[in-house]
Amino acid sequence: xxxxxxxxxxxxxxxxxxxxxxxxxxxxxxxxxxxxxxxxxxxxxxxxxxxxxxxxxxxxxxxxxxxxxxxxxxxxxxxxxxxxxxxxxxxxxxxxxxxxxxxxxxxxxxxxxxxxxxxxxxxxxxxxxxxxxxxxxxxxxxxxxxxxxxxxxxxxxxxxxxxxxxxxxxxxxxxxxxxxxxxxxxxxxxxxxxxxxxxxxxxxxxxxxxxxxxxxxxxxxxxxxxxxxxxxxxxxxxxxxxxxxxxxxxxxxxxxxxxxxxxxxxxxxxxxxxxxxxxxxxxxxxxxxxxxxxxxxxxxxxxxxxxxxxxxxxxxxxxxxxxxxxxxxxxxxxxxxxxxxxxxxxxxxxxxxxxxxxxxxxxxxxxxxxxxxxxxxxxxxxxxxxxxxxxxxxxxxx
Amino acid sequence: xxxxxxxxxxxxxxxxxxxxxxxxxxxxxxxxxxxxxxxxxxxxxxxxxxxxxxxxxxxxxxxxxxxxxxxxxxxxxxxxxxxxxxxxxxxxxxxxxxxxxxxxxxxxxxxxxxxxxxxxxxxxxxxxxxxxxxxxxxxxxxxxxxxxxxxxxxxxxxxxxxxxxxxxxxxxxxxxxxxxxxxxxxxxxxxxxxxxxxxxxxxxxxxxxxxxxxxxxxxxxxxxxxxxxxxxxxxxxxxxxxxxxxxxxxxxxxxxxxxxxxxxxxxxxxxxxxxxxxxxxxxxxxxxxxxxxxxxxxxxxxxxxxxxxxxxxxxxxxxxxxxxxxxxxxxxxxxxxxxxxxxxxxxxxxxxxxxxxxxxxxxxxxxxxxxxxxxxxxxxxxxxxxxxxxxxxxxxxxxxxxxxxxxxxxxxxxxxxxxxxxxxxxxxxxxxxxxxxxxxxxxxxxxxxxxxxxxxxxxxxxxxxxxxxxxxxxxxxxxxxxxxxxxxxxxxxxxxxxxxxxxxxxxxx
Numbered sequence: 001x002x003x004x005x006x007x008x009x010x011x012x013x014x015x016x017x018x019x020x021x022x023x024x025x026x027x028x029x030x031x032x033x034x035x036x037x038x039x040x041x042x043x044x045x046x047x048x049x050x051x052x053x054x055x056x057x058x059x060x061x062x063x064x065x066x067x068x069x070x071x072x073x074x075x076x077x078x079x080x081x082x083x084x085x086x087x088x089x090x091x092x093x094x095x096x097x098x099x100x101x102x103x104x105x106x107x108x109x110x111x112x113x114x115x116x117x118x119x120x121x122x123x124x125x126x127x128x129x130x131x132x133x134x135x136x137x138x139x140x141x142x143x144x145x146x147x148x149x150x151x152x153x154x155x156x157x158x159x160x161x162x163x164x165x166x167x168x169x170x171x172x173x174x175x176x177x178x179x180x181x182x183x184x185x186x187x188x189x190x191x192x193x194x195x196x197x198x199x200x201x202x203x204x205x206x207x208x209x210x211x212x213x214x215x216x217x218x219x220x221x222x223x224x225x226x227x228x229x230x231x232x233x234x235x236x237x238x239x240x241x242x243x244x245x246x247x248x249x250x251x252x253x254x255x256x257x258x259x260x261x262x263x264x265x266x267x268x269x270x271x272x273x274x275x276x277x278x279x280x281x282x283x284x285x286x287x288x289x290x291x292x293x294x295x296x297x298x299x300x301x302x303x304x305x306x307x308x309x310x311x312x313x314x315x316x317x318x319x320x321x322x323x324x325x326x327x328x329x330x331x332x333x334x335x336x337x338x339x340x341x342x343x344x345x346x347x348x349x350x351x352x353x354x355x356x357x358x359x360x361x362x363x364x365x366x367x368x369x370x371x372x373x374x375x376x377x378x379x380x381x382x383x384x385x386x387x388x389x390x391x392x393x394x395x396x397x398x
Numbered sequence: 399x400x401x402x403x404x405x406x407x408x409x410x411x412x413x414x415x416x417x418x419x420x421x422x423x424x425x426x427x428x429x430x431x432x433x434x435x436x437x438x439x440x441x442x443x444x445x446x447x448x449x450x451x452x453x454x455x456x457x458x459x460x461x462x463x464x465x466x467x468x469x470x471x472x473x474x475x476x477x478x479x480x481x482x483x484x485x486x487x488x489x490x491x492x493x494x495x496x497x498x499x500x501x502x503x504x505x506x507x508x509x510x511x512x513x514x515x516x517x518x519x520x521x522x523x524x525x526x527x528x529x530x531x532x533x534x535x536x537x538x539x540x541x542x543x544x545x546x547x548x549x550x551x552x553x554x555x556x557x558x559x560x561x562x563x564x565x566x567x568x569x570x571x572x573x574x575x576x577x578x579x580x581x582x583x584x585x586x587x588x589x590x591x592x593x594x595x596x597x598x599x600x601x602x603x604x605x606x607x608x609x610x611x612x613x614x615x616x617x618x619x620x621x622x623x624x625x626x627x628x629x630x631x632x633x634x635x636x637x638x639x640x641x642x643x644x645x646x647x648x649x650x651x652x653x654x655x656x657x658x659x660x661x662x663x664x665x666x667x668x669x670x671x672x673x674x675x676x677x678x679x680x681x682x683x684x685x686x687x688x689x690x691x692x693x694x695x696x697x698x699x700x701x702x703x704x705x706x707x708x709x710x711x712x713x714x715x716x717x718x719x720x721x722x723x724x725x726x727x728x729x730x731x732x733x734x735x736x737x738x739x740x741x742x743x744x745x746x747x748x749x750x751x752x753x754x755x756x757x758x759x760x761x762x763x764x765x766x767x768x769x770x771x772x773x774x775x776x777x778x779x780x781x782x783x784x785x786x787x788x789x790x791x792x793x794x795x796x797x798x799x800x801x802x803x804x805x806x807x808x809x810x811x812x813x814x815x816x817x818x819x820x821x822x823x824x825x826x827x828x829x830x831x832x833x834x835x836x837x838x839x840x841x842x843x844x845x846x847x848x849x850x851x852x853x854x855x856x857x858x859x860x861x862x863x864x865x866x867x868x869x870x871x872x873x874x875x876x877x878x879x880x881x882x883x884x885x886x887x888x889x890x891x892x893x894x895x896x897x898x899x900x901x902x903x904x905x906x907x
Contacts, residue, residue, distance in 0.1 A: 252769040253761045260757070263746045269705060270735070270743040271757045272726030 031323055031330070033376050034369035035337065042362035046354055056352040063347020064340035066093040088225055093343060095231035099301060101339025103128070105238035106293035107317030108324060108331040109245050110166075110286040114180075115326040116249060117282040118262035123169060123184025124290040125314025126191030127162040131291025132298045133195055134161030136305045137203065139215025139298065150218040155237075155295055162291015163284045165191060170283025174276035180283065188314075199307055211306040221300035234300035239332065241292065246328040258282055290314060319367045338363070400462065402427040402591045403448075403479075403560055408457035410443055417443040418454070419615045424608075425560065430582065430592045432606035432623075434599070436635055436832030438802055440615040441595050445562055449481045450474045461560075480558025482549045484565040490538035494531055495520060498552050516555075523554050527584045542690070543574035550581065561585065562593045567601055571690045572860060572893040579605055597635070597832065599628040600861075611635055636834050644840045647848065649868040651683035655852035656702075656733075656821045661711035663694075663701040670709065671697040673876035679821065679852040684843070686867030686884070687856040690896050694876035695856045696738055699825045702854075703735045704728045705743070716820060729758055732820035736810055736827050738856070740803075744810040747799030751791060752780035754798045755813050779816075787812035788838070804835030811842055822846055825856045840866060860889055860896075874898045 043053035067090065074087030107124045114121035135158030142150060169183035196210075205213040221232040249255035260268040261278045269275055293313055298305055320338055324330030345359040369376050376382070403425040410418040418440045425431045435441045446452045448459065450468040458465050461477045468474050474481070488497050495517045504512045517533035524531045529547045537545060546566065553561055563582075567575045582592060582605060596602060602609055603623055611618040611634040618634045632640045656679040663672035671694040679685045689695055700706035702713060704725035713720045715731050729735075737743035745754050756765045756776055764775045780794040789808045791801055798806060807827070814822070824843060828836040843866060847853050857863050863870055864884065871881045872895035880901030882891070894904045 251771055251773075253766045253771060254769055256753070256760050256771060260746055260749070263748045264742075266742045267744065267746045267757065270703075270725060270737060271760075272704075272724070272729050274726075 027325055027327070027330070029382065030373045030376050031325065031334070031370060033380055033382075034323070034366050034373075037369055037376065037379065038362050038366035041365050042358060045361055046358060049354070049358075051352055051354055056348055056354045056358075059348040059351035059354075060341070060344035062344070063093055063351070064097045064344030066090050088229055092229060093347070095225070095229050097336075097340045097343030098235050099230050099232070099339075100342045101335045102234045102238050102300065103293040103297045103313045104316065104320055104335035104338050105235075105242060105332055106296060107290050107313050108320035108335050109242060109328060110162075110289035110293065110314075111317045111321035112324060112326040112328065112331050113245060113249070113258070113282060113289065114286045115321055116262045117258045117278055118265065119170075119173075119279065119282055119286075120181050121166065121184055121283065121286045121290075122181055122318065123166060123187045123314070124286070124293070124317045125310060125312065126184070126188035127165045127287045127290035128294040128297075128310050128314045129191045129195050130165040130294070131158040131162035131288075132294030132305050132309055133198060133203065133212075134158050134291070135219075135295035136212045136215055136298050139219035139303075140213040142219075143216065145218055147218040150216065151221070151299070154215065154219040154299055155292070158291045158295025158298070159288040160291070162294065163288035166287020166290065167280060167284040170280040173283075174279045180279075195305070195309070196307060199305065203305075205304070209306070212304050214303050215299060219299060220303060221296065223300075230301050232300040234296035237292075238296065238335075241289065242328040242332045245289070249328070254281070290317070293317070316363070319363060319370075322367060322370050400427050401425065401460075402462055403593075404460040404463075405444070405448065406458050406460070408444060408447060408459075409455050410440075410447060410452060411455050416615050418447070420457070421612070421615075421617050423610050423617070425591050425593060426608065427591055428586055428589055429607040430586060430594055430605055432602040432609045433593055433595045433612065434597065434602055434609060434631060434635060435612035436597060436834070437804070437830060438614075438832070439612040439635075441612055442564070443615075444612070445481065445564060445593070445595060448474065448479065449562065475556050475558065478557065478559045479562065480553030480556055480560070481562040482546070482553060482564065482566060484568060486545050486549055488537045488545060488548060490536070492537060493533065494535055494537065494540075494548050494551070495533040497537060497548060498533075498555050502556070519555060520551055523551055526588070527554070527581060529581060541574075542569045542692075543571070543577060546570070546578070547581070550585075559589065560591050560593070562595070564595045565597075566594070567596065567598065569691060569858075571896050572889060573897055575601070599631045599635075602626075602631065603628065613637055632833055636832070638834075640833050640837050644844055644865045646844045649683045649847065651680035651868065652850070654678040654680045655716055656854065657714040657717075658702070659712045659714070661698065661701060661713070662709040663697045663706055664709050665697050665706070671876050672701065675711075675873075675876070675878050677871055677878060677881060679854050681820075681852050682847060682850050683868040684847050684853040684855055684866050685881075686863040686870045687854065687873055688860060688863045688870055688892055688896060689858065689873035691858045693873045695858075695873050696825070697876075698873070699735075699738065699823055699854075699856055702728075702823055703733065703737075732818060734814035734817070734819040734822045736807075736814060736822070736824040738825035738829070740806055740810055745798045745806055748797055750795050751784065751789070751798055751801070751809060752776050752794045754809055755780045755783050755794075755816075757813060759817055783812040783816055787815075787842075804831045804838075807831060807835060807839060811839060815842065815846065819846075819851060822851050822853045823856075824853065826858065827855065828857075828859070828862060836862075860892055863892075864889070872896055880904075 046053040046056045070090035074090035077086045078084050107128060110124045110127065111121050135154045138154040138157035142153065165187055169180045169187055172178040172183050173180045199210040199212065203212045205211055221234045223230060223232045225231060249259060257273045258278055260271065260273060261275050265275055316338060320331055320334040323334035341359050341363065345356045348354050349356045401424050405421060405423045408418050408421040421444055433441050443452065447454045450470040450473050459468060460466065466477055468477065495513050498520055499516045504515055506512045520531065520533040523529065529551060531544060531547050531551060537548065566578060570578060585592065594605060603626060606623050608620060609623055609626060610620045611631065613635060659676050661672055661675045662670060665671045675698060677685065687695055697706055701708055704723045704727065708723055713723065715733065720728060720731065741747060746757065756779060759765055765772055777794065784791060784794055787808050789812065790805050798809060801809065827843065828839050831839065843853060843855065855866050867884045869881055870884050870887050870892065872879045872892060874896060875898065879895040891904045895901065
């Protein structure tokens with residue numbers, strides 16, 4: 001294609017597609033190996049605890065995907081008798097994993113979009129709570145609306161609440177240079193205590209438990225199967241959000257700015273970009289996405305908000321964004337992985353007697369390997385190649 | 399005469415690159431070997447091997463006829479090899495003594511630092527070689543030239559007798575370079591041997607006893623300085639004829655396009671680094687700003703391009719004052735900026751070339767339609783510019799960080815020249831570039847001048863200023879010491895201005 005006579009470049013010519021394929025392969029290599037290594041080491045831990053790793057992982061698999069035999073049998077019954085109860089039972093584990101993955105996708109996108117701009121959003125957990133509370137409020141307080149109006153309003157309420165919660169640290173950083181890590185953590189605590197107060201007072205349902213009233217049916221995300229399957233529209237909205245984030249980051253001028261600010265703020269300033277505005281915008285978007293995670297959980301799964309409502313989704317989201325290399329497609333894959341791990345964990349505990357915490361250990365190991373890819377490269381003797389490095393966040397002095 | 403150091407068949411491979419290919423070099427005792435080569439020729443790799451930072455794939459190193467293994471800088475020091483790095487390795491808030499003793503701290507009674515002993519030794523070394531360094535001075539208070547001497551003392555303190563000087567003149571004024579050459583002379587007289595790494599041809603001719611030229615990781619040849627000329631060396635270095643002097647017609651300056659009046663600028667640490675600077679740049683001329691690095695040139699350019707706010711003063715562009723000095727506003731009014739630090743400001747290294755080629759205009763047609771980026775146009779724009787500006791790259795999709803320095807600079811030049819501009823501000827436009835790229839960038843700048851652009855070139859390389867400029871302003875401690883016609887300015891006069899002597903005094907002498 002072009003003359004190549006300097007020694008620092010390999011002399012072959014390559015197409016964009018080859019290049020892209022290589023970089024995708026490169027991007028996938030370490031995360032996949034990290035997961036594999038995490039599972040292997042997790043197996044060692046299981047072994048050390050006196051159980052059989054194969055049995056444990058078998059239970060994990062059937063707990064998260066279901067038993068293939070049941071699925072075939074269920075299909076057979078459906079075709080021969082028209083009865084779908086067996087099939088629904090067979091696909092229950094799989095759909096339940098997707099249900100768990102849904103808020104993970106949203107929250108992972110939240111942290112990832114922050115990373116893309118060089119911001120570390122530790123506040124997804126707080127934004128998740130605020131989003132959940134706002135969507136619940138819209139969901140139970142507005143009465144008499146048709147679903148086509150009520151559901152979008154409730155979703156928007158959750159997104160806006162989260163956006164506001166994210167925007168505050170963004171503004172504090174832009175205006176006063178206050179570090180977003182400190183302020184998002186602070187906002188988390190405010191969100192936790194605020195929700196405690198709201199749930200025990202203003203938003204409390206009648207009765208004595210500190211929970212909100214149920215959202216109205218018109219604000220619920222529609223479910224695709226009858227109970228007990230909770231699989232709902234939220235999963236597909238999450239996938240749509242991932243696509244939109246991808247489009248926004250990589251196909252628009254606004255996303256270009258965000259990525260430029262994240263990759264090299266000095267060059268972004270040189271090119272005339274407004275760094276401060278990007279900080280506020282990104283934190284608002286990150287907040288909205290985390291808010292949608294809470295919203296999906298309320299409107300799609302629980303239908304009410306109680307104390308300790310989030311199972312740490314906002315914090316796991318940091319791991320998901322890291323594992324997904326802050327790319328929307330990577331985030332979806334990482335969120336699905338976490339969904340399946342969490343989904344299968346209960347089964348693993350009951351079937352194989354392995355404490356559910358082993359899943360946390362495996363997740364922790366995976367995160368260590370992602371954060372220190374040198375370990376993976378060393379184990380598998382992979383040569384480090386200069387590829388695009390996403391600046392996750394800069395130091396305290398920045 | 400013995401060979402104090404011999405490298406034989408040194409080969410070093412990096413993934414995809416043969417950095418050193420069977421390199422043989424010989425350093426004679428008490429002599430200066432100049433190692434000449436463009437960036438990327440493999441000089442630094444070779445010296446890092448010698449200093450124990452890299453392990454060679456093949457080849458051997460002999461010190462005084464004995465083959466040695468050097469695995470770390472400590473091994474190198476034990477063999478009497480010392481290195482003065484291009485970027486000084488000094489702790490600014492510590493004294494000279496403390497810096498020299500870092501790593502080999504002698505103690506009194508086992509626990510207390512014996513600074514006095516080190517300070518005395520520094521005084522001895524300083525007297526012996528005429529270095530004139532005060533052991534109790536803080537590094538941050540010392541001028542760059544003296545800091546370099548501290549680096550030399552560090553090496554001598556560790557009893558090195560083979561000194562490697564890596565691009566030692568890059569940061570010095572012409573007068574300081576003279577001083578350095580005197581020190582080198584004293585060192586040689588007392589029996590030290592020196593490897594002098596550089597890409598500046600004139601220096602090589604001035605000091606070297608032997609010259610070895612590297613190109614693309616190979617030894618091109620050795621040449622006796624008596625037979626060498628700048629022209630010959632340049633051809634060896636680059637592998638083809640190069641034009642060392644910029645061909646240019648006399649300028650035909652017209653009306654001023656950029657007028658700067660009484661400019662005061664504070665740097666990021668709030669020091670007033672530009673203090674009352676005024677000048678104008680006319681259409682179709684090159685105004686050069688000379689000066690030793692760190693005399694306010696950087697901040698001046700930052701202020702002119704919106705990267706730092708003005709403390710006071712006005713900037714007028716095409717007779718209209720710029721009221722809001724934001725980068726975007728200045729950029730849109732037709733100012734192009736080749737920044738001093740190409741990797742910090744000029745490029746996003748982790749972005750592909752095609753994105754870097756529209757970094758300043760991404761939001762405008764044709765690159766954007768509304769908020770939607772037009773990828774096809776971005777790609778075809780990049781293909782055109784890469785072709786037109788001869789950027790050597792496998793394709794437009796690789797990251798800018800994979801390019802060599804010269805090609806990175808070409809990307810910036812291509813981007814800045816591809817939009818309509820009235821004024822070009824080029825700061826250290828060829829810093830760290832090889833001869834071939836320097837020639838190319840200079841040609842492009844003169845071409846822009848001839849098209850009627852007002853050009854401001856800031857450089858600490860006097861040769862560059864002299865060959866590009868039509869007028870020369872010299873900056874010292876945030877002020878302009880004088881503006882000279884380039885035709886009549888001499889290096890000596892400029893050197894004095896750069897050292898803070900007033901214009902009137904320079905013409906008297």
